[in-house]
Amino acid sequence: MQKTFRATYGASFSPPDEIGDKPLDLDALLAAARRQLWVTVSAVLAVLVLGVIHFLTSVPIYTASSRVLIDSADSRIIEELSAVGGVTDDEASILSQVELLKSEELALAVVDDLDLTTDPRLWMGSGSLLSDLRNFIVSLTSLFMAEAAIQGEGEADHRSEAAEHLASNLFVVRVGRTYVLEISYASPRPQFAAEIVNAYAEAYLGDQLDAKYEATRRASSWMQDRIAELRQQALESDLAVQNYRAEKGLITTGGELLSEQELSQIARQLVEARAETASADAQLRSIQAIIESGEMDAVVSDALSMPVISGMRERYLEASRQEADISARLGADHATAVRLRGEMQEYRRQMFGELSRIAESYRSTLEMARTRQTNLEQQVAEATGISTTANDDLVQLRELEREAETYNSLYQTFLERYQVAVQQQSFPVTAARIISRAETPKKPSSPRLPISLAISAGLGMILGGGLGALREFRDRFFRTADQVRDELGVEFLGFVPVLQNTLRGRQNLAVRSGHGNGKSLVKTQSITTHVVDRPSSLFAETMRSAKLAVDLMVEHKAPRVIGLVSVMSGEGKSTVSMNLAEYLAKQGARTLLIDGDLRSGACSRALAPDADCGLAEVLLGTAPVARAIYRDHDSDMMFLPTSAKRSVPYSAELLASHTMADLLAAAGNSFDYVVIDLPPLGPVVDARAIADKMDAFVLVVEWGKTPRRLVRSTLRFEHLIADKCVGVVLNKVDIKKLKLYDADGASPYYGGQHPYYHESD
Template sequence: MQLHNRQISENISHENVDDSGRVDVIQIDALLGAARRQWIVVAICIACAVLVGVAVATTSVPLYTATSKVLMDRNTNQVVQQLSAIGSVLDDESSVLSQVELLQSETIGLAVVDKLNLSNDAQFMADQSSLLGSVVGFVRSVVNVSQWFSTQEESSAAIEAKRRSALWRVLKNVRVTRVGRTYVLEINYTSPSPELAARIANGIASEYLVDKLNSKFDATRRASVWLQDRIDELRQKAMETDLAVQKFRSANGLVTAGNALVSDQQLSELNSALIVAQSDSAKAAAKLDGIQKVISAGQSDAIVTDALDSSIVNEMRKKYLAASKLESEISTRLGAQHIQAIRLRKEMEEYRRLMFEELGRIAESYKSDLAIAKARETSLQDSVAQATGVSAVANETQVQLRELEREAETYKNLYQTFLQRYQEAVQQQSFPVTDARIISNASPPSSPSHPRKMLLLAAFCVVGAGIGTGIGAFREFRDRFFRTGEQVRDILGLEFLGIAPLMNDGLRMSDNAAESNPRSIRKATEVTNYVIDHPLSAFAETLRSAKIAADLGISEKECKVIGVVSTLPGEGKSTVSINFAELLASQGSRVILIDADLRNPGATRAIGRHAQEGLLETLLDGKSPKDCFLYNARTGMAFLPAVVKHRVPHSSELLSSVAMRKLLSTLSASADYIIIDLPPLGPVVDARAMASRIDGFVYVAEWGKTARRVVRQTLDTEPMIRQKCLGVVLNKVDQEKMNLYRSYGSTEYYYSRYSEYYQEKT
């Protein structure tokens, strides 16, 4: 859980996890807190930016912008298009934007410079800055003097340089925009002189129209010259190709009748006749086949078309049917063997024989018709084959003929087209119509357009606010110190015991409060006795929280050995140790305070300045600790100082020695609490060496000064101290600034309500 909290604090510090587990992407409280903390930086940046903006606004030369408008006239464009398709302007987006670029081109700019003689206009060539303008004017006068002695070539080069300089100024100050989605182009020119701005804006519009006319005239003139050469060439080509077609026809006998060759017409007619002959042959063959099937089958009832047309067959058939009917009646009444029935059956056989003889004669006529149709078909096939060969040869030759005809037709069409274009180009040279016109001339503006002071100040305010916000964000990002109890829990995974605030009179909970002068000594005494003088203060409540943590965390021991440590020197651990021991003693407990910081004994300097003997004498010389104790008259607390008369290089060995273990064992028999002021963990290893002798640690971190990373790294390298750590006390807390780091629902947020139970002064 501690590792999870630490990961949330380090990796998603901009996210807020509420009670339901939902993660808010934007931590509004953190943003508001950062704004409260950094508003002074932002305000200073805005004030500086406003001052700079005021200076810029008051010192800038006023500039005037004159505007003229040009319309891309579509009606005129249609008239021109009717006259010629050359030089017209299309009404699409790209064409309009191209006209914008043309208005800002060097061609128009140089034309305006030459027309208005801007290169020799002192007002135009002067710089906008008065001081810089004076310097430039002086340099220009020196150059003009030097030109008196120069050659003609050098003078021409100087004139061209002045033209280019004037062109650069024109192009720098001109701006052409399209008005919405219309065909109106707005020409804006900015200058310190309103009259000059109007003159140049109108000059650009006028020269634009002149350039349009000149470009169209040049285009039509060049087109006319080119078209004339092409027309002469095409005329000759058209005559040559037409003559080649006629010669080819005569040489290959390609005689035409109408739009087709004679051989093709003959082949078409023969094919038609062949189709008819083939149809006749098929019809004759079908008739012959049908009548032969009837004859071979002997079916007298079969119907043959040509047999029905025969009077003989029809007569025989009628007689046959009449005899058949009579024979059927007699056979029914008198019997099949009656003499009349037999006679009638013989007549029927005769009639049938006569009908088939007639059908045979009809079949012979069908054979004759089929032979005639076949002969005609064969003759036509021979004629078609002969005509096809002639036509194939003619078609092969006609391929070349058609190619010659296409070439001749192409040259003929090109000649007519170019001749028409040439006539249009000649007409357009004398037709001065352009597809643009001026719809609004520029007039000298009455008020300057730059600088816009309010807008400039607003822009500087925005820039200042942006810079201030960036600096504030950087400061917030670089704030790597402990500010709240939540940071202690999330980053270190330890219990937060409370805060030790700054004193109202400016005293700080530090280890070096005592100095040699009396005033410093008096202040040090007030600090070391603070919990006694202010038992209802927030500091006293923090130390009571540490006592409860010790009682609950080390409940199995009669005498609790508590070490007070910090990461860096000067974080106030000695002051916390003294006040913690005095608080415990004031509550009736037997308390012994030991100053184990043999390198920098801050507790001894604070409350044992006149001691002659202490911890070193007890460990090294075997003196009784009771002979070295200093007692607090108000609380009865026993204090074993560290009187360092010379440097002790082996302090860690002393603290982890057997003598130190025996000393703690001896003192435990006569005390309820032993408070040990240990050296800081960062610079020395003394506290690590003595960690096994300590039942619990109270960790002191300076608010707003000690980096979170160094504390976390120190505890990560000291697992025994982390395991035995009772909690963390934030020392030297500026309560007014701490309010800026509060978030909704945190301990700091309700601190103003907690303070009703605190009383800093008695």
């Protein structure tokens, strides 16, 4: 048993309008591209035509170019000559020069230099259609301007407009990563373009000179004020040094304070005095040691430096030698020996006496040295105190001197820079130079046919793709079986192609049957028997699918009452109804076709246009069934038309009546299938009224015409019909277009080209 719409979505579920969030399907995208190929091609061709027209009607534009080098070497020279102005060697500085070339100030300089406010070459259009149209619109707008506003425009406004117009056609770019800037200007007049570019290059160099001169002039003015201030500060600092030196008595000679020189001299004298004292003390101690020892041998060292003591010692030694010699020969008691010993004793006394006198002399010298040393030490102490005080003052003095030196140094530096800056005001040196001047271009830069065609083709593809995507997005109709299953949740029964309706010979065969007088059908249109005439066609296969779906849903019941419905009128449900009934009858099933559309009666007009009574009269009881029924001689199908002679405004009540129920119950004794062509669901409620008497519904939807949302919303509210719907038939299918909706390689199936389908049978 197939699933129904209500079982799939529920009574309150509202399926989305679109397919929803699904992964990207490349096959679907390719299929959509194939479907919209003609839109894309048409857009490309249209835009190409416009591009060719634009190329043929456009006036050639010539572009002249000049190149300017931002010379870093010159910049370094200027940097050395002046403290102002920098070296433009970084990317930001180069880009700043690009913006400077595009500035209004430079454009105004070019306007003034070439007197462009009165030059018609600047104001004339390019000659293209777009330019002429723009100028025409501007001129129309100017007509509505107030006279006062026009008179209020001065020369300055005119210069600004000329500068703005000039800058609109100027292009300045940096050449790669170099220090070269390329200046280009586009104009229909090649000579004028070259003049503009060269004027821009010269104006740029002039602006550089003016800017540098102005910067130097401002720096010089500032330096003058600064120099005067530094001069006053230097004078004040020097005066402070002199005043402090005089106040503290910090007199210097040879770069050194007098107190420090005096302390140094006293210190040297003190060292000498201490050395003298030590020497005198040593001599005194040595003499005293000799005297205290009383040894003649100890006198030797000092006797050598004292002539008196040395003579006495020689005599002493001579007497000692003689006494020893006489004592040895004559004896120690000899008078001569005694006399000599007395002389020796006298000599000894005289020597030690002389040493005592010398010792006293050394003692006196020592006292004098000590006295001198003491005096010098006192002088050093006094000088040290003075020097300490002077050093404290000297620290402050040196601070004042450093401050004075700083101000003097700044004053000298600024004075030198001021002299250089004054000289630099007349230096015609810039950080840029022209390395190539613009020449009159020989060939136009635009338009170019290959580029125009390429751009037109690209724009055409974009436009065509956009239109195709919009068409795909706006395609809200049923095209494929998957859309039917995904959107409605019911089975897809098949496609019914667009049928070519041809006239047939009028049949008036009076064939007797068991039903009354046996009126025969009058089939004047080929579409009413298409499934019988072409049993191997796609249409016939769709009818087989519909019969199988009905048989699977409705088992062991006779008759099987099948309602053919559509959402809107004109979807071809009557054609499907007639062919389904013909197919069932041709298969040997006893089939009754009822035209249940009491308002339209399309089946009645096709099969029984001369009927004088029908379903309406049967339900109203004004005519018996046997009188209203018709029979098809070829298939034995029975047909109950509606009334072709009267309008039935209360058709829903008749279809829902007990008489209709009795009619269907009675049909169960004579027929296996009852096929009822019902009115559309959208305009009227007739199908809803008879829905409880139906066993199954077949929904006919026109391919590419009926909106999916309308079908979905209709089935959502028609629960009984949705529950009994066995499937959907897509009618009036354009087989050629259907191939374009192939996303899975099923073109032969969708296109009706399967070997089992033979539309020519």
